[in-house]
Amino acid sequence: MSFRRxxxxxxxxxxxxxxxxxxxxxxxxxxxxMTQDDTIYFSSAKALADGRGYIxxxxxxxxxxxxxxxxxPWILSWVWRLNPSxxxxxxxxxxxTIAFGAIFVAxxxxxxxxxxxxxxxxxxxxxxxxxxxxxxxxYSGGVLTEMPFSAVALATMVVAEKALARNxxxxxxxxxxxxxxxxxxxxxxxxxxxxxxxxxxxxxRAWRQTAIWSVSVAPFFGWLVWRTLTSAxxxxxxxxxVAGPGFQQTWTFYTSYIGMRKLSMVSGHVVWExxxxxxxxxxxxxxxxxxxxxxxxxxxxxxxxxLVVLGTIVFGLVQQARLGGWQPIHFALPxxxxxxxxxxxxxxxxxxxxFLPLIAASLWYGGKEIARELASAIRAPRPAFERAFAAxxxxxxxxxxxxxxxxxxxxxxxxxxxxxxxxxxLLVEKKEAYEWLRANTPPDARVVAGEDVALYLYTGRxxxxxxxxxxxxxxxxxxxxxxxxxxTDVARxxxxxxxxxxxxDSSKQRKAAKPPLEIRFAGIESVLPELFRSSGGRVKIYxxxxxxxxxxxxxxxxxxxxxxxSNFNSSH
Numbered sequence: 190m191s192f193r194r195x196x197x198x199x200x201x202x203x204x205x206x207x208x209x210x211x212x213x214x215x216x217x218x219x220x221x222x223m224t225q226d227d228t229i230y231f232s233s234a235k236a237l238a239d240g241r242g243y244i245x246x247x248x249x250x251x252x253x254x255x256x257x258x259x260x261x262p263w264i265l266s267w268v269w270r271l272n273p274s275x276x277x278x279x280x281x282x283x284x285x286t287i288a289f290g291a292i293f294v295a296x297x298x299x300x301x302x303x304x305x306x307x308x309x310x311x312x313x314x315x316x317x318x319x320x321x322x323x324x325x326x327x328y329s330g331g332v333l334t335e336m337p338f339s340a341v342a343l344a345t346m347v348v349a350e351k352a353l354a355r356n357x358x359x360x361x362x363x364x365x366x367x368x369x370x371x372x373x374x375x376x377x378x379x380x381x382x383x384x385x386x387x388x389x390x391x392x393x394r395a396w397r398q399t400a401i402w403s404v405s406v407a408p409f410f411g412w413l414v415w416r417t418l419t420s421a422x423x424x425x426x427x428x429x430x431v432a433g434p435g436f437q438q439t440w441t442f443y444t445s446y447i448g449m450r451k452l453s454m455v456s457g458h459v460v461w462e463x464x465x466x467x468x469x470x471x472x473x474x475x476x477x478x479x480x481x482x483x484x485x486x487x488x489x490x491x492x493x494x495x496l497v498v499l500g501t502i503v504f505g506l507v508q509q510a511r512l513g514g515w516q517p518i519h520f521a522l523p524x525x526x527x528x529x530x531x532x533x534x535x536x537x538x539x540x541x542x543x544f545l546p547l548i549a550a551s552l553w554y555g556g557k558e559i560a561r562e563l564a565s566a567i568r569a570p571r572p573a574f575e576r577a578f579a580a581x582x583x584x585x586x587x588x589x590x591x592x593x594x595x596x597x598x599x600x601x602x603x604x605x606x607x608x609x610x611x612x613x614x615l616l617v618e619k620k621e622a623y624e625w626l627r628a629n630t631p632p633d634a635r636v637v638a639g640e641d642v643a644l645y646l647y648t649g650r651x652x653x654x655x656x657x658x659x660x661x662x663x664x665x666x667x668x669x670x671x672x673x674x675x676x677t678d679v680a681r682x683x684x685x686x687x688x689x690x691x692x693x694d695s696s697k698q699r700k701a702a703k704p705p706l707e708i709r710f711a712g713i714e715s716v717l718p719e720l721f722r723s724s725g726g727r728v729k730i731y732x733x734x735x736x737x738x739x740x741x742x743x744x745x746x747x748x749x750x751x752x753x754x755s756n757f758n759s760s761h
Contacts, residue, residue, distance in 0.1 A: 197309045201298050201316065205291055208320040208329075212287055215605055217330025218279050219612040221643065225654075225697060227332040228642030229443075230257065231282060234265030235646070238273070247645035247652060248443055249635055249683040250426040255444050258413070260374035261334045275646050282332045290329035293340040294320040297546040300347050305513030306554050315549045318597065322545065324478065324538050327605055335539055338375040342382055342543040345369045349517035353390040353398050362398045366405020373409050377446075378540065381528040383410070385521030392520070425682070434671070435656050435678030442657035453533060453661040462664040463533050471529060474537040475499060478548060481538075483596040494589060502548055505555020518547055533660045535699065560586065615693065618723035622689060622730055623647040625721045635685040637733075639694035653679050655694065658706075663699050673709045674754035680736045688731040690714050716747035 222228050229245065233254045236246045243254045243262065254262070265282055272278040297319045301312035319325060328335035345368040351357055352365030369386060372379030383406055390399030425432070425440050441448040454460050476498035484491035510519050522544055529540050541548065563586065566579035619640070626636065626648045633651075638644045641652035656676050662669035680688060695706040717731035735744035736751055748755075 197298075197302075197313060200313050201295065204298075204313070204317050204320050205294055207317075208291065208294055208326075209287060211321060211326055211602070212290075212330045215326070215330055215609050216613065217283050217609075218276070219609045219616065220327075220331055221276070221279055222640040223612065223693075223696070224331065224333065225640070225642060226257075226334075228640065228646060229254075230262050230334070231265055231279075231332050232642050232646055233257075233262040235269050235275075237262060237266035238269035245443060247642045249651045249653065252425075252440075252444055256446060257334075258374045258377060260371065261337055264337070265332070279332070283330060286331060286333070286336050287329055289337040289340040290325065293325075293336060293343060293542075296340065296343045296347060300343065300518075300546050301550055303347075303350075304509060304550055304554075306509055306557075307550060311553065315546070315553055318549055319545050322478070322597075323600070323602055323605060325542060325545070326602070328539060328542065334376050335542055338372060338378070339543040339545075341368060341372045341375055342379060343546065345372050345379075345382060346386065346516070346518040346521055346543075349386045349389065349402070352402055353386070353393055353395045353517060355393070355395050355398070357395070357398045359401055362401035363405045366402040367409075369402075369406045370409025373413055377413075378525065378528055380410075380413075381524035382521040382543075385524040386517045388524075389515070389517040389520040392515075428682075428684075432682030433675050433678035435675030436682035437678075438659055438672075439653060439657040439679050443653075449657075449660070450531075450533065452659050459661045459664050459668075463660065464530065466535070466664070467530050467533060467537075470535050470537050471526060472499060475502060475541065475548060478538060478541065478545065479552065479593050480596060482600050483592055494592075497589060498552065498593075501555040501559060502551045503555075505553065505558065506547070506551035508558055509551060509554045518544070522547065556586070556590065614725075615691065615727060618725045618728040619643075619691060620647065621723045622721060622728045625730065626650055626687065626689075629721075630687065634687065635683050636687045636689055637680045637683075637685045638689035639691055639697070644689065651683075652685070653683055655679060655688075655710075658698060658702055663701060669702060669705065671754070673705060676709055676713060677736045677751050680733050684737065686733055686737070687720070688714070688717060688733050688736075690729045690731065692727050712750050716750045 220227075221231075228247075232247045233243060233245060236242065236244050236251075241251075243259050244251045245254050264285065268278050268281045268285070272281055294316060298312055298316040301307055301315050302309060304312075307315070325336075345365065348361065348365040348368055352362040365386075369379065369383045372382060387399065387403065390402060393399075425436075438449070438452055441452060453463060473495055476495045480491075480494050480498055484494060506519070510516070525544065529537060532540075534540075560583070563579050563583045567576050567583065569576070623644060626634070626644070630650065632649060636644055636648075636650055636652040637655045638652050639654060641654050644650065644652045656672065656679055658672050659668055662672055679685070690710065694710060695703045698706055714729070714731060717733065717735065719729055720732050721730040723729070735741070735747045738744065739748050739752060744751075
């Protein structure tokens with residue numbers, strides 16, 4: 190291989206080294222537990238390694254794990270088999286994520302290099318942008334499916350481009366189908382990607398290749414359908430089944446995406462607002478991948494910048510597709526975005542990682558085409574006004590491009606480093622609380638805590654979060670108020686003897702819900718007896734006797750705070 194041909198791959202290797210080094214510098218183990226999903230994956234992996242099946246071992250009643258596909262927890266189960274010592278084995282789990290991330294970065298270069306209108310230098314630059322993007326770095330250090338799914342999904346779409354060519358051989362089509370099936374077993378969002386690829390094959394009239402690809406996908410799709418239809422509904426144990434709505438919705442959060450979605454469909458007005466909000470989030474977060482935090486709190490510049498960047502991305506995507514042909518990734522994108530619209534979750538950027546290479550390439554190519562048109566307009570023999578207007582637009586475009594470059598280089602990473610430091614500091618105090626629970630509570634004790642699954646992994650004590658808010662509460666103040674009134678339902682339902690409090694307990698909720706949630710936490714904790722306080726005073730454990738036995742005379746003064754939706758006080 191000549192030096193010139195080897196050089197791009199050498200630069201790619203350098204990008205991968207910087208990528209891995211950037212992740213390790215953040216000390217990613219400090220982020221474990223911040224999303225809750227990571228702890229659920231890892232605890233279910235432990236259950237699989239222990240031969241207990243695919244369950245939620247941290248949740249009282251150990252219900253089946255019906256919320257997430259099984260492939261990622263199964264991969265993580267090998268971490269527990271090879272190293273059952275927690276939290277030491279977290280390092281091994283993170284290495285798996287980094288390995289998938291490295292595959293994603295390599296595939297990004299391969300994909301970008303194949304696009305018409307981009308040379309190797311541009312492909313390498315955009316690969317570096319994708320590899321070192323704060324969103325990619327952040328999720329590359331977690332025990333989450335974002336990077337494994339992104340790697341397999343991108344591989345699925347890259348291989349599909351070859352698999353659905355009319356002259357493709359059978360093995361390529363089979364490989365493409367298997368990759369699509371594996372993406373489904375990592376995240377249910379693999380389904381819309383597979384749907385888009387199927388439509389791409391039909392559009393190309395590659396009948397034989399599409400049929401082979403479909404037959405290869407069918408066993409995976411069939412298994413998902415079979416598991417959905419035959420899996421027993423995760424019903425709370427008899428003692429918990431009659432618990433209040435706060436417990437019911439929290440249980441549903443652990444066991445069913447669809448069930449949680451149904452809880453939010455309280456009215457047509459709320460459903461419409463949820464869909465509209467998700468659509469606005471989507472339109473904002475696609476360009477937000479490049480201009481997030483760039484304008485601070487200045488709404489009008491942010492709005493205009495968002496429109497310009499989004500328009501450039503759409504323009505570049507269409508122009509590039511016309512130049513090089515519509516690929517399976519282009520067909521998969523609208524199906525994927527439609528699925529995101531049905532997913533009531535405002536942090537959309539994490540879902541966009543599989544398509545980040547396409548979005549970045551579209552922005553780059555669209556920007557090049559617009560710059561070329563503006564330069565041509567300035568040089569053309571046109572009226573002075575038109576040339577001056579083109580020059581102004583060119584200055585604005587250059588300013589926006591420089592702003593995005595500055596934002597990319599200097600924004601996000603420092604914030605992640607600070608978050609890691611803060612999390613590490615707080616974790617020291619949380620570990621003190623976990624040690625107290627191990628030393629002072631029986632093995633069958635139950636706890637409510639913000640990071641309940643992490644508590645289980647550290648202590649072996651089953652736990653649940655204090656409360657899961659119904660998403661409709663973001664659009665209906667009465668729903669939020671009702672949720673907060675039932676804050677103690679979970680503790681009563683599972684017989685939790687301990688209430689663990691930490692300053693980050695409300696951090697996983699929507700921004701608007703945090704202030705009332707913090708006030709409600711403070712009120713409850715003010716009437717519970719303190720059993721433990723960490724050395725820094727930030728993590729505390731309270732006794733819950735008055736939550737479990739409100740009828741006792743000593744609890745009369747606390748009942749109105751603990752149970753505002755009930756009339757316990759009238760019985761005293």
